[in-house]
Amino acid sequence: MKITDLHIYEVDASTRGNWLFVVIDTDSGIQGVGEASQSGNDELVRVCLRQLAERIEGADPTQPEVVWELTAGASDVFSGKSGRVGATAMSAIDQAMWDIAGKAADLPAWRLLGGRRRERVRCYANLNRGTTDRSPEGFARQAQAAVAAGFRAVKATPFDEVRAAHQDRDDLWPDVEKGLARLHATREAIGGDIDLLVDCHCRFDLPLALRVAEAVKPLDLFWFEEAVPRDQIKANAHITAHSGQITAGGESFFGRAEFERYVKEQDVHILMPDVKHAGGITECRRIAHQAQVHQISVAPHSPAGPVSTMAGVHVAATITNFLILEWAFGEVPWRGDLLKPAEMVEDGYLAVPSTPGLGFELDAKVVAKHAVATGVAQ
Ligand SMILES: [Mg+2]
Structure with missing residues (x-):
């Protein structure tokens, strides 16, 4: 299985900031979901997610820790170069990887x-x-x-x-x-x-x-x-x-x-x-x-x-x-x-x-209903 694309959805959830959801596509049709809210800069986290999407395109999402190493290195999380924004972006991708890996194995992620x-x-x-x-x-x-x-x-x-x-x-x-x-x-x-x-x-x-x-x-x-x-x-x-x-x-x-x-x-x-x-x-x-x-x-x-x-x-x-x-x-x-x-x-x-x-799908209708102006599926 290969990662093919990444989409960002943003909903108007709170007076204190929106919620950003990340959906990752694969060539098998299985999708995985993660969340990249509260990075401190939603615009920058979008940029970072795009960079990481290029980095992981073609990688096998059923090996979450291997993909994690790709994203941690690419966003320089542990050297601190990309700070909280990079850490938030790669964290969202990791959540989505466990979602995909579980769905591919037909098992809950905890298993x-x-x-x-x-x-x-x-x-x-x-x-x-x-x-x-x-x-x-x-x-x-x-x-x-x-x-x-x-x-x-x-x-x-x-x-x-x-x-x-x-x-x-x-x-x-x-x-x-x-x-x-x-x-x-x-x-x-x-x-x-x-x-x-x-x-x-x-x-x-x-x-x-x-x-x-x-x-x-x-x-x-x-x-x-x-x-x-x-x-x-x-x-x-x-x-x-x-x-x-x-x-x-x-x-x-x-x-x-x-x-x-x-x-x-x-x-x-x-x-x-x-x-x-x-x-x-x-x-x-x-x-x-x-x-x-x-x-x-x-x-x-x-x-x-x-x-x-x-x-x-x-x-x-x-x-x-x-x-x-x-x-x-x-x-x-x-x-x-x-x-x-x-x-x-x-x-x-x-x-x-x-x-x-992870045990759920995003409800596209509810997401669309509350999407912020710039945050529709892309
Ligand atoms: Mg606290």
């Missing part, structure tokens, strides 16, 4: 990856992008809606007013308190039995992070995510060792080499590789294995569309140190309908599909 350790994957609702009312009441309402939809874990990102650039201000604490008020409202709305996760979006320095970690102790957090910039190796390790919080992070890294520093220094208790940026299904599993050696759990980062989320499901199903998968709550009501069969979260879980490949 080619060594087998599933679980039949369903626990998800948490990321409330951030869907919470347009940023008052404490708005946070509470959105959290209640997620719990009503069956989620037993929700993530809030409450520290809107705190900016890293403001760290020389001596009146930061009132801004932190605005975030704390949102968190207290959220905890009150969901009650004590639902897990509450907090993402700090790297907005603090070390002393402030330790103070906030102390202040949120009564909220009994499931995790405390990225309090300081994620590349601050020693500061993150200090928070993990001394704050009394379970820490999570690493969503923007790509490739084993970047994650290696993190896991060796025990920077987090929970690692968050993103199947869209870290190097696809192939590299995410390698990173998970690397984390396991250091007693670190894996919670794949996945705040985008249903294609990459389902690719994340195959990673989650096949690693032993999986903890929980992110699901972007409350963006567009037609999200699930982009896939056939439709994506369904039940009681806060996504089922691990038993159908071939």
Whole structure:
């Protein structure tokens, strides 16, 4: 089997950015799907995908790791030359390769990856992008809606007013308190039995992070995510060792080499590789294995569309140190309908599909209905 073409579809999904889906054709008629959203530059990722398409044309898609080596080299992912954009492009292609390889073998991708350790994957609702009312009441309402939809874990990102650039201000604490008020409202709305996760979006320095970690102790957090910039190796390790919080992070890294520093220094208790940026299904599993050696759990980062989320499901199903998968709550009501069969979260879980490949097709009609002006099939 040979790769013959690559198409990009872009849907208008979110106030925070579109979702980009990549469909790869083969000479057998089998197609594979991947997702290249949130690279930071949709135009550049399109260019990069085109370059990679030329590179892999004629390659055998039923050998995903061999194609991965072609794309990782072509986009210089591990030397950092093409950065997040290149990593996102090659990650989308890798997702599509596992889809094609599974479909060609008439087996679900997880079976080619060594087998599933679980039949369903626990998800948490990321409330951030869907919470347009940023008052404490708005946070509470959105959290209640997620719990009503069956989620037993929700993530809030409450520290809107705190900016890293403001760290020389001596009146930061009132801004932190605005975030704390949102968190207290959220905890009150969901009650004590639902897990509450907090993402700090790297907005603090070390002393402030330790103070906030102390202040949120009564909220009994499931995790405390990225309090300081994620590349601050020693500061993150200090928070993990001394704050009394379970820490999570690493969503923007790509490739084993970047994650290696993190896991060796025990920077987090929970690692968050993103199947869209870290190097696809192939590299995410390698990173998970690397984390396991250091007693670190894996919670794949996945705040985008249903294609990459389902690719994340195959990673989650096949690693032993999986903890929980992110699901972007409350963006567009037609999200699930982009896939056939439709994506369904039940009681806060996504089922691990038993159908071939990643387990779905893109619904062309739904994609076309929500395509952005420049993003029709090409
Ligand atoms: Mg985050």
